[in-house]
Amino acid sequence: MSRESTPLPIALPDAAWRARFRRALLRWYARAARDLPWRRSRDPYRVWVSEIMLQQTQVTTVEPYFNRFVRAFPTVKALARADESRVLRLWEGLGYYRRARQMHQAAQAIVEQHAGRFPRDRDAVRALPGIGRYTAGAILSIAFDAREPILEANTIRLFCRVLAYDGPPHASQGQALLWAMAERVLPRREVGRLNQALMELGSEVCRNRTPQCDACPVEALCEARRRGLESQIPRPKPKPVFEYRHEAAVLIRRRGCVLLIQRPEGGRWAGLWDFPRYALDAEDDTRRRAELVEHVRRQTGLTIELGSRLKTIRHGVTRYRITLECYEGRCLSGRLNRGHNRPMRWLHPAELDDYPLSTTGRKLSRLA
DNA sequence: AATACGGGGCC
């Protein structure tokens, strides 16, 4: 049977080139590899945890989170039987919280369907929530030396330059080319080592802004370097348009407790706890604060008296940026509105440690 | 193919 596949935009290197490339890369990696916590063991569970945490997250950010996490949950089974709120608590500040929920769910699936042993089968791994093509390839190659390719930020940049491919790397044509390259470059054995060496080279030498071509083991094989194009490849991504908005967060106090709400399912920070927040017009201050008292009364049934403004936080969030003004409120009367669909609780400040909070919520909790 | 999903590192 014949399948019509779109031809690759440019030709892939031949076998002799690939052999030279692998040899130079591995020689360099033997000398230059960083000592990272998840490289000290090939336990598939640890490899898995690291790969999930490293999705869209830099190595230096992940390191402390990884160490705490595997200490708290050393095995798949330990993770599977943990409370989700404890898992989220250890994920606090890392972002993309769906990763933590999906990893927790996947751990339970591994216990039920694979007797608690991380599966070696490609399709079984891909079937786990939160594991896509990259992460499956990374785990299978690093933990089991399966001959599986990977493609991620570092190797996209590396391959684009080596091949002098200046098309958009995330479009389907670019992805086809780069995944094909990722597969063709693999050796027969020690696949995990090679995949990690590719990422290490992309991260440490073939850097985004300032490629260190003088220190690169494959400089002589790099087509972008040969043409002097290394600083123009890959082409920068089109920037998303941000929406700017203002919100107010309120610390409402009553008898030594503060009011928390749980963020609704389906939205941002789903299921995490937070201080009540209200969208505001960025207008004059007195009117804003009067509106705020009314918002709180309508939404919670509480009558509050606002104290001083505590601080203003700017934080960048995907696709919009919030300026958050934090007010202190004292609860004068009223009770929590039962009809409101968001769960709310009065909590002692000491109890806040037991609840997974949004990042800004955690910052606010230190004021409580 | 486009979009939602976070927060911090680093210039």
Add this chain to the structure above:
DNA sequence: GGCCCAGTATT
């Protein structure tokens, strides 16, 4: 302030 980061799932 902007750009980027060991991507995945959904529409």
